[in-house]
Amino acid sequence: MSAEVIVIEAIGWAAAVIILAAYVLLSLGKLEGRSYLYQWMNVVGAGGFIINSGYNGALPSAVLNVIWAAMGLFTLWSVWRARRVARGALP
Numbered sequence: 001m002s003a004e005v006i007v008i009e010a011i012g013w014a015a016a017v018i019i020l021a022a023y024v025l026l027s028l029g030k031l032e033g034r035s036y037l038y039q040w041m042n043v044v045g046a047g048g049f050i051i052n053s054g055y056n057g058a059l060p061s062a063v064l065n066v067i068w069a070a071m072g073l074f075t076l077w078s079v080w081r082a083r084r085v086a087r088g089a090l091p
Helices: 003-027 036-055 059-086
Strands: none
16 A cells, blocks of 8 residues: 555545544534534545545545535634624624
């Protein structure tokens, strides 16, 4: 197994751990669904899955994770914007 394949596999496993940890923490009530940490864990995890599944030719998984990451980024943006509006920083 080449170093490239090992790195890609490690990225995939790390992504799985991150997304699973995010879900467990959410389920245990340790994180809120609209928290920055939860959303960043999903975005980073999805990014790892995009790399791993794209490399391995699993296009449905890669596309799903592009959408997953986009949803996380959109949620991060909307939470950031809502908090700025609540502080009076934005109209």
